[in-house]
Amino acid sequence: MKTLGQLLQTGDWKGEKHVPVIHAPEKVKAGEVFEIKVSVGDAIGHPNTLEHYIAWFKVFFHADGGKFPVEIANFDFKAHGEDGNFTEPAGVARIKLDKSGTIHAVSYCNIHGLWENSQEIVVE
């Protein structure tokens, strides 16, 4: 039996359409607001229908040497064709950090489960 941690899949987003892509600066200033964008489908689009869709992303930050990740943002994509409306799987958050560390993003597809990606960020 796998743990849930072992069920968090990953891969190269250029070939695996479920992997969240993290768009973040490599370097930021401590305490200054900056934007990160997380998206799915930058290279290969993912379906967006009532039967099959990306439901949400969660974004965490784990400081270098820190014991625990801190949740930054949760994005829920809610419209998948209802009354002709669609929400694409992309979210932007505005954040402030004060230590260098790693941004982790998780995406959930209602059919294909949990996928994760990460990116290091230097805070000066």
Added chain:
Amino acid sequence: MKTLGQLLQTGDWKGEKHVPVIHAPEKVKAGEVFEIKVSVGDAIGHPNTLEHYIAWFKVFFHADGGKFPVEIANFDFKAHGEDGNFTEPAGVARIKLDKSGTIHAVSYCNIHGLWENSQEIVVE
């Protein structure tokens, strides 16, 4: 006793810092992806501390003549100082519509309750 609908406060975001500001084009093409941004604090910043913060936005779309609003996106802002991390109250969604109507945004402050705003959008 008020209904919850009656507890959704509103106002001018230039003077009332809890009112969500909707940044959306006035006119879009049917079925084309576009961005909307919702934020709080464009004119007057809102506190962002463990004790007092904007917790989330929800965004709905109500087509002209439609009976029901459809939820577009939910944004949760999760870090309010934990380990030096902060999430600002702003979110961007990428959406597609096929009818003209109204975008509704709701924000929730853990101390000052529910606030709403709306903006019409023409879909051609």
Added chain:
Amino acid sequence: MKTLGQLLQTGDWKGEKHVPVIHAPEKVKAGEVFEIKVSVGDAIGHPNTLEHYIAWFKVFFHADGGKFPVEIANFDFKAHGEDGNFTEPAGVARIKLDKSGTIHAVSYCNIHGLWENSQEIVVE
């Protein structure tokens, strides 16, 4: 143009299947944990399919004479047939209050929009 507050529909849950039913004691002791259950479909079941489902409830508490409602709980019902799994639209929260007031529940159907109900509760 209606406000979102005006789009929060209500009705008698015995005849309107979208209205959340609040199961809560009439009277509780200040600072003592008790349970509230919110459900949809007690009298008439609501569909639970990939195309049509109850997506979530939010629960708020508004103290008598208080200015703002405080969010108590958010329940998201996520499985609507994926791999044979279904989540029914019902949630239980364990809460403590210290003033009398009103519990407000909102439910969202992906097709039929937002519905609310409320129940007064005496805190001694």
Added chain:
Amino acid sequence: MKTLGQLLQTGDWKGEKHVPVIHAPEKVKAGEVFEIKVSVGDAIGHPNTLEHYIAWFKVFFHADGGKFPVEIANFDFKAHGEDGNFTEPAGVARIKLDKSGTIHAVSYCNIHGLWENSQEIVVE
């Protein structure tokens, strides 16, 4: 650098207060609704203050031999002292399954990060 999957901590809930406890039957009938309860603090209570709290649980089901977990429910515990209101970290979901498998629960503490637990369930 750890993956997020590697940051999902676990342990014995009798000694580690962050581990979600899953209360579920060992055996259920296919397609019959049953309840699962997830809680934190059954043996050792967790703080519930504005500065330190359990923010949410997610619950997934992974069928034996299935490739992907399916999300069942998300519970957000929202009140941590605002206006004297508190939401305890416990949630109940009503679900239907049609295959045997494993229930996975994740909890998030705003200070101590992500914790998981799981329980097998036989579906007849």
